Amino acid sequence: MAGREKEGADIHAEELDTLRGGEVSLRPPREEDVETVYEWDRDPELAAWNGRAPVSVSLEAARRDYLLRWEDPGVKTFIIEAEGRPVGLATLYDFRGGGCELGIKIGPEELRGRGYATEAVRLLVDYAFQRLGLRVVRGSTLAHNRRMRRVFEKCGFERVGEGSILSRYDNRRYAEVFYERRRH
Numbered sequence: 463m464a465g466r467e468k469e470g471a472d473i474h475a476e477e478l479d480t481l482r483g484g485e486v487s488l489r490p491p492r493e494e495d496v497e498t499v500y501e502w503d504r505d506p507e508l509a510a511w512n513g514r515a516p517v518s519v520s521l522e523a524a525r526r527d528y529l530l531r532w533e534d535p536g537v538k539t540f541i542i543e544a545e546g547r548p549v550g551l552a553t554l555y556d557f558r559g560g561g562c563e564l565g566i567k568i569g570p571e572e573l574r575g576r577g578y579a580t581e582a583v584r585l586l587v588d589y590a591f592q593r594l595g596l597r598v599v600r601g602s603t604l605a606h607n608r609r610m611r612r613v614f615e616k617c618g619f620e621r622v623g624e625g626s627i628l629s630r631y632d633n634r635r636y637a638e639v640f641y642e643r644r645r646h
């Protein structure tokens with residue numbers, strides 16, 4: 463009985479934290495997502511867009527790492543679902559000064575360019591402002607990531623600066639663009 467009550471409580475907590483849009487919904491990650499997220503983290507193309515090296519640790523080491531991170535109250539991780547399956551991952555992190563940073567990826571290449579990230583970012587911004595009471599959501603991307611820049615612009619982010627980042631993918635330095643969306 464206690465087990466069943468706990469299960470009910472978990473489902474209830476997940477419902478509360480699920481953000482629903484027209485095409486996508488964002489929900490907390492579950493253990494069954496580990497292999498999908500691991501597959502995305504091993505994808506060299508996704509790693510390059512994030513300025514990171516593809517994950518090289520074993521699935522079991524990655525599982526421990528993910529489960530810890532997904533429980534960390536300082537990082538809010540969401541699985542993006544569309545077409546009845548997980549299609550990407552979004553995080554809100556670096557909570558400080560009344561704001562946070564947003565990161566996002568759509569895993570399968572064939573599902574990019576369908577508007578999923580745009581809808582997910584809008585849901586996350588509303589969540590950050592209305593549910594978390596934040597005043598600003600920050601984001602950054604490689605300057606040559608035209609798709610991500612377009613997503614920020616479509617979601618009302620302003621370009622607030624530029625810099626450079628040493629990519630751990632190929633140890634080269636790339637131009638980076640910073641964005642902010644302020645609550646009005």
Ligand SMILES: CC(C)(COP(=O)(O)OP(=O)(O)OC[C@H]1O[C@@H](n2cnc3c(N)ncnc32)[C@H](O)[C@@H]1OP(=O)(O)O)[C@@H](O)C(=O)NCCC(=O)NCCS
Binds near residue numbers: 511569573575576580
């Ligand atoms: C970047 C990313 C999150 C965007 O998600 P998405 O679901 O593909 O984005 P959307 O479909 O919502 O919007 C993409 C926009 O970019 C536009 N676009 C696509 N390719 C483009 C290009 N080469 N140049 C300019 N704009 C481009 C699309 O036309 C669309 O804009 P529109 O609605 O005005 O037509 C996704 O493509 C992705 O995960 N890429 C790999 C990982 C990554 O780059 N993550 C971000 C790291 S900061």
